[in-house]
Structure formats: structure tokens, C-alpha cells
Amino acid sequence: MFITDPVTILLLILLCLFLVNIFHGSKDNLYQNFPPGPKPLPIIGNMHILNLKRPCRTLIELSKKYGSVFSVQIGIQKMVVLCGYETVKDALVNYAEEFSERPDIPIFHRIIKGYGFLMFRQKNAMKLYINKSFFSGVLFAHGENWKVMRRFTITTLRDYGMGKKILENKINEEYAILEKKFKSFGGKPFENFTIMNGAVANIMMSIVLGHRFNYEDPVFLRLIHLITENVKLLGSPMVMLYNTFPSLMSWLPGSHKAILENSLETQTFIKEVITKSKQELDINNERTLIDRFLIKQQEEKQESTNYFSDENLTMIISNLFAAGMDTTSTTLRWALLLMMKYPEIQKNVQNEIEQVIGLAEPHTEHQKEMPYTNAVIHEIQRFANIVPTISHATAQDVTFKGYFLPKGTYVFLILTSVLRDEAHFEKPDEFYPQHFLDSNGRFVKNEAFLPFAAGKRSCAGENMTRMELFIFFTRLLQNFTFQAPPGAELDINPAVGFVTPPMPHSICAVPRTQDQTTKEKIH
Numbered sequence: 443m444f445i446t447d448p449v450t451i452l453l454l455i456l457l458c459l460f461l462v463n464i465f466h467g468s469k470d471n472l473y474q475n476f477p478p479g480p481k482p483l484p485i486i487g488n489m490h491i492l493n494l495k496r497p498c499r500t501l502i503e504l505s506k507k508y509g510s511v512f513s514v515q516i517g518i519q520k521m522v523v524l525c526g527y528e529t530v531k532d533a534l535v536n537y538a539e540e541f542s543e544r545p546d547i548p549i550f551h552r553i554i555k556g557y558g559f560l561m562f563r564q565k566n567a568m569k570l571y572i573n574k575s576f577f578s579g580v581l582f583a584h585g586e587n588w589k590v591m592r593r594f595t596i597t598t599l600r601d602y603g604m605g606k607k608i609l610e611n612k613i614n615e616e617y618a619i620l621e622k623k624f625k626s627f628g629g630k631p632f633e634n635f636t637i638m639n640g641a642v643a644n645i646m647m648s649i650v651l652g653h654r655f656n657y658e659d660p661v662f663l664r665l666i667h668l669i670t671e672n673v674k675l676l677g678s679p680m681v682m683l684y685n686t687f688p689s690l691m692s693w694l695p696g697s698h699k700a701i702l703e704n705s706l707e708t709q710t711f712i713k714e715v716i717t718k719s720k721q722e723l724d725i726n727n728e729r730t731l732i733d734r735f736l737i738k739q740q741e742e743k744q745e746s747t748n749y750f751s752d753e754n755l756t757m758i759i760s761n762l763f764a765a766g767m768d769t770t771s772t773t774l775r776w777a778l779l780l781m782m783k784y785p786e787i788q789k790n791v792q793n794e795i796e797q798v799i800g801l802a803e804p805h806t807e808h809q810k811e812m813p814y815t816n817a818v819i820h821e822i823q824r825f826a827n828i829v830p831t832i833s834h835a836t837a838q839d840v841t842f843k844g845y846f847l848p849k850g851t852y853v854f855l856i857l858t859s860v861l862r863d864e865a866h867f868e869k870p871d872e873f874y875p876q877h878f879l880d881s882n883g884r885f886v887k888n889e890a891f892l893p894f895a896a897g898k899r900s901c902a903g904e905n906m907t908r909m910e911l912f913i914f915f916t917r918l919l920q921n922f923t924f925q926a927p928p929g930a931e932l933d934i935n936p937a938v939g940f941v942t943p944p945m946p947h948s949i950c951a952v953p954r955t956q957d958q959t960t961k962e963k964i965h
């Protein structure tokens with residue numbers, strides 16, 4: 443039935459305008475006591491003043507004018523920005539429950555709803571996760587489902603890693619292979635970080651799947667490529683635009699489409715692995731994270747809950763790959779770059795390794811006796827600042843610092859402004875390990891050291907990461923001295939990405955002979 447009568451059309455238009463008005467009116471009421479911010483333009487909001495490649499920079503500038511709690515509008519999306527240690531910590535720790543949700547981000551939504559062009563090309567694969575699957579898992583999950591999945595992830599990572607020394611041994615085994623690769627370059631410059639990504643990815647693989655891959659395995663290389671690409675693309679301006687104008691942008695080619703295709707391929711890989719694990723499952727011999735999940739799935743059949751679905755497992759694995767691979771290897775790349783940039787600091791770390799560990803394998807207990815190395819690792823993480831911002835949403839209405847934030851408000855927390863907070867770090871923009879040392883050379887904690895964030899939503903892989911960083915880093919410096927290629931200028935500014943990597947650079951890994959290490963010991 444078509445309406446052709448002009449009077450009816452006019453009435454309908456008036457009705458629409460009226461409804462829009464009511465809708466707007468009620469929204470304006472909600473935002474009456476909202477944090478201040480720059481005046482938004484229609485449709486684009488404050489996009490015109492944002493540095494799309496490095497939104498952090500603009501936001502930190504704005505906080506100087508509007509304070510540590512302010513608002514910006516990206517397109518039609520209002521968001522609250524929190525800056526500086528005191529404010530960020532207050533929200534994450536003292537208002538942990540209130541700020542514990544994640545926002546609905548259009549690029550992620552899009553992966554669920556049959557986005558047209560992919561539907562035609564990969565119909566079958568699409569069917570696999572057309573459901574609500576993207577919001578299962580941990581990273582982007584909501585409500586009760588998130589709580590259950592987070593608990594599962596953290597206890598599994600703990601049981602497979604900490605306590606039993608399993609993880610420590612795995613890292614040491616993996617290192618031996620990494621070392622051979624580094625050594626094969628004979629001290630000549632190289633820029634192949636697939637090796638480092640592979641080593642870190644293998645630690646995750648052994649927890650999730652129970653085995654490692656060869657660095658040359660094409661399936662493994664493809665998977666690593668997909669994951670690193672996506673983490674990189676998520677930080678691109680095209681995706682920011684997509685999140686602002688999804689309906690418009692879905693017609694244009696660009697990074698957001700690549701992201702969708704990459705996630706699809708990753709999920710297909712994971713689904714295959716799960717199918718295989720199901721066939722091989724032995725309830726009395728639990729070997730991997732997948733096994734544990736599948737056992738819970740069987741137990742759950744007796745109850746009436748439905749947390750341990752295949753979709754939730756797929757998303758947990760996909761989240762762990764996305765959150766846990768590129769982050770750790772990017773930090774290690776920063777570590778080597780900074781050691782090349784500051785050879786004296788590298789020398790000091792090597793000396794401490796000599797004194798405390800000598801030629802033995804490093805273990806986490808050593809860390810307590812190595813204040814300098816510990817401080818350097820902390821400072822690497824602070825300076826590298828690889829996750830500059832995090833996105834949360836309010837789980838309920840909350841009054842915070844005198845402002846009213848309705849339930850579901852998008853909250854953007856600037857970790858850069860915490861890790862570089864002038865009130866907590868003497869030289870925030872410099873690489874300065876003394877930030878974590880007292881005048882007697884003892885290690886001191888700094889409360890503003892929050893690279894893993896804090897509170898209910900904090901990094902689920904923090905403990906595992908700390909162990910990986912310590913062992914990989916000390917072992918690399920035990921065997922090699924890292925040097926800039928002859929004549930190279932080292933740039934220690936960050937590149938663009940969701941996880942911020944260093945600028946492209948080559949490294950020289952010069953093997954330290956045992957002779958040399960003993961000589962150094964005598965001096």
C-alpha cells in the first residue's frame with residue numbers, strides 16, 4: 443500500500459518532526475549535566491579539530507582547556523574523555539562497576555550483521571557467526587557473559603602458566619629457536635619481525651592448541667599476518683570514519699572492509715581447530731584451553747545455562763590472539779630499539795644479568811634480585827605506551843566528579859596521559875629507567891604505571907606478559923648486543939596503529955661470545 447495523498451504525507455512529516463523533537467528533547471535532558479567540551483558542528487561533531495591519526499594528541503591538548511573530564515562528539519556520537527592518572531584511576535578502580543562496560547562500536551557490529559558484499563562472496567563462512575557471536579568472548583563482551591568468560595580466561599591462563607612453571611619452560615624452549623634465527627643473521631642488519639611475532643604467538647598457541655608452529659609454516663604465517671594487519675588497521679583513520687558514518691562508509695572501499703575479511707578468515711581457522719579438538723577430546727586428559735572449555739560445555743548440558751557455546755569459545759580464542767600476540771611482540775620490538783638507542787643502559791642490564799644469572803636460564807625468581815633490569819622493563823612499557831587509549835562504557839547511570847553520565851555513555855580513557863603524567867614521572871617524555879629506581883638503586887613501584895589499565899576490565903594477560911617480557915628480554919641480552927645498523931638514525935617516535943609499534947627499523951643482533959661475557963665480568 444502506497445500513501446499518495448498529500449495531506450497524509452504532510453501529516454506524517456509533521457508527526458516525524460514531532461517525534462524527533464521529543465526524542466531530542468529527552469536526550470538533551472539526559473545530557474544536562476554532561477562534561478563540557480568544544481562545540482560540535484552538525485553531523486560531523488568535533489571531527490574537524492581531531493588529529494585522526496593520533497587522536498590522543500588533540501584530546502590531551504583539549505584536557506588542558508576543559509579539565510580531566512570533558513566531552514567530544516565524533517559524528518553524532520557523544521563521548522566522555524578521561525585524562526590523567528587521578529581521574530583514570532578513580533573511574534577504573536573506585537567506580538569499577540559503573541565503568542565496566544564496553545561501548546557498541548559500529549565496525550564490530552558490522553561483523554555480525556550480514557554485511558552485504560561479503561555475504562555474496564563467502565556465504566558459508568558468514569553463516570558461522572552471523573549470530574551475536576562477536577559480543578561473546580571477553581574483549582568486547584557485555585554483562586554476565588563477559589563476567590563468566592573473563593573468569594574462565596583468567597583462571598585458565600593462570601593454571602596453564604603460573605604455578606606450575608609450565609609457561610616459564612615453554613618460553614625458554616621457544617627462546618632457543620628464536621635465538622638460532624637471530625644468530626643466523628650473523629650480526630648483519632635485518633628487519634624481519636615475523637620471527638619475534640612467531641615466538642610470542644607460539645606461547646599462546648601452546649596454551650590454546652597445545653602445540654607450536656614452525657616460523658615458516660604458511661598457515662601460521664598467514665594467521666599472524668591477519669592478526670597483525672587487523673590490529674594495525676583498527677587504528678587507521680578510515681576505521682575511525684567508518685565508526686562515525688557506518689552507513690555511508692560501507693559503500694566505500696577501505697581498511698574497514700579489509701578488517702572484516704581478515705576476521706572472517708581468522709574465525710574460519712579457529713572453527714576448524716575447534717572441530718578437530720572435539721574429535722580428539724579426552725575428558726580425563728585435559729591438555730589445552732580448548733579442552734577445558736569443551737569439558738565445561740559438556741558439564742553445562744546438565745545445567746540449563748548456555749555460556750560455553752562454540753561461538754563463545756571461538757571469540758575467546760580470537761580475542762586472545764588479537765589482544766595477546768601483537769602486544770607482547772610489539773613491546774619486545776620497542777625493547778630492542780630502545781636498547782640500541784641507549785647502549786649504556788643496555789650495558790648496565792647486561793652487567794646485572796652477568797652478576798645475578800650468569801650463564802644459567804633466567805627464571806622469574808631472578809627478577810626480585812634484578813632491580814635495574816626490572817626498572818628498565820617497566821620503563822620500556824611506560825615509554826612504548828603501546829595501548830594509548832581504551833574504550834569503556836558506563837554500565838549504569840553514574841555521577842562522576844560532579845557530572846552526570848547516563849548508562850551506556852561512551853567513555854574514552856587516555857592511558858598515554860597516565861603513563862606520561864607529569865605529576866608522577868619526573869621526565870615523562872624521556873626514556874628514563876630512574877622513574878622506577880630510588881637513589882640506592884632499589885626498584886620502586888610507581889602507582890601511575892598502568893599499561894595494563896586497572897580494575898574489572900584490566901588486561902587478562904598481565905601476569906603472562908610480565909613473565910614473557912622478563913624471560914625473552916633477559917635471554918636476548920644474555921646472548922646478543924643490539925646495535926643500530928651503521929649510519930642509521932634511530933627514530934623513537936611511535937608509528938600509527940591500534941597498538942602503537944615503533945617506526946620501521948633494522949636491527950643488528952651481535953652475538954656475545956662466552957669469552958666476551960666472562961671478560962665483561964672481570965672488568
Ligand code: HEM
Pocket residue numbers: 580581582592595599761762765766767769770773828829832833834893894895896898899900901902903904906907
Ligand atoms: C604488553 C602486552 C599487553 C598490554 C600492554 C596489554 C594491555 C591491555 C589493556 C590496556 C587492556 C584494556 C583494559 C581495559 O579496557 O580496561 C587489555 C585488555 C585485555 N588483554 Fe591485554 N595487554 C597485553 C597483553 C595481553 C596478553 C598476552 C593477553 C592474553 C593472554 C591479553 C589479553 C587481554 C584480554 C582478554 C583483555 C580484555 C579484558 C576484558 O575486557 O575484560 N593481553 N590489555
Ligand SMILES: *[C@@H]1O[C@H](CO)[C@@H](O)[C@H](O)[C@H]1NC(C)=O
Pocket residue numbers: 634636637657658
Ligand atoms: C621472515 O622470516 C620468516 C621466518 O623465518 C620467513 O618465512 C620469511 O620469508 C621472512 N621474510 C622476509 C621478508 O625475509
Ligand SMILES: *[C@@H]1O[C@H](CO)[C@@H](O)[C@H](O)[C@H]1NC(C)=O
Pocket residue numbers: 573574575578579586587748749750751752753754
Ligand atoms: C555466550 O554465552 C552467553 C551466556 O550469557 C549466551 O547468552 C550467549 O548466547 C553465548 N553466545 C553465543 C553466541 O552462543
Ligand SMILES: *[C@@H]1O[C@H](CO)[C@@H](O)[C@H](O)[C@H]1NC(C)=O
Pocket residue numbers: 625800801802803920921953954955956
Ligand atoms: C646464550 O647464552 C646462554 C647462557 O649464557 C649460553 O648457555 C648459550 O650457549 C648462549 N648461546 C649462544 C649461541 O652463544
Ligand SMILES: *[C@@H]1O[C@H](CO)[C@@H](O)[C@H](O)[C@H]1NC(C)=O
Pocket residue numbers: 596600901902903904905
Ligand atoms: C596476577 O597475579 C596476581 C598475584 O598473584 C593476582 O592477584 C592477579 O589476580 C593476577 N592477575 C591476573 C589478570 O591474572
